[in-house]
Amino acid sequence: MRLKINVLVAILVLLLLSLVVIVVEGRNSNANVLHRHSVSNVVGSPWLKNVAKLRRSQLVGCQGRPWICTQRELPGTQMRCCRNKCVNVFGDRGNCGLCGIRCPFTRQCCQGLCTDTSRSQFNCRKCGNRCPTGVRCRYGMCGYA
Structure with missing residues (x-):
């Protein structure tokens, strides 16, 4: 008996753990709607409903989990x-260096x-394009006459 x-x-x-996994892994809106109904209808546990609700709210974007941005970093970028x-705050004109720092129209984020x-002598026409020593950058060209 025991x-x-x-x-x-x-x-x-x-079964409860598999329902939580299904809710967490459901990425598209149709899957979230199906899982929301299945969790609320099948299982009457308030704890599981709260866990499912928290997980669902964290699935979209990086706001609740900013570490996912650093997982996509490439050399020369800062996500x-x-x-x-x-x-990428090293190259985005709307978020240059920090979130919300917007470059003026005539400038690029390098x-x-x-x-x-x-x-710029070190960023002539585009970021990282360095003019040779003694040659000036004018109008985005190295050595413009």
Whole structure:
């Protein structure tokens, strides 16, 4: 008798865990709607409903979990969670260096700094384009006569 109860408890725990996994893994809106109804209708546990609700709210964007942005970093980039989106603050004109720092129209974001690429010796015309020593950058061209 005791063995049957232990087996039933183990099966119930596995079912509850599988429902939580299904809710967490459901990424598209149709899957979330299906899982929301299945969790609320099948299982009457308030705890499981709260867990499912918390997980569902964290599925969209990076706001509740900013560490996902750093998982996509490539060399020469710095990813941050700005307005619930992962952006490269080393190259995004709307978030240059930090979230919300917007470069003026005539400047580009190079390595997190708003730079005038029409006159910058180290970022002539585009970020990272360095003019040779002694040659000036004018109008975005090295050595403009």
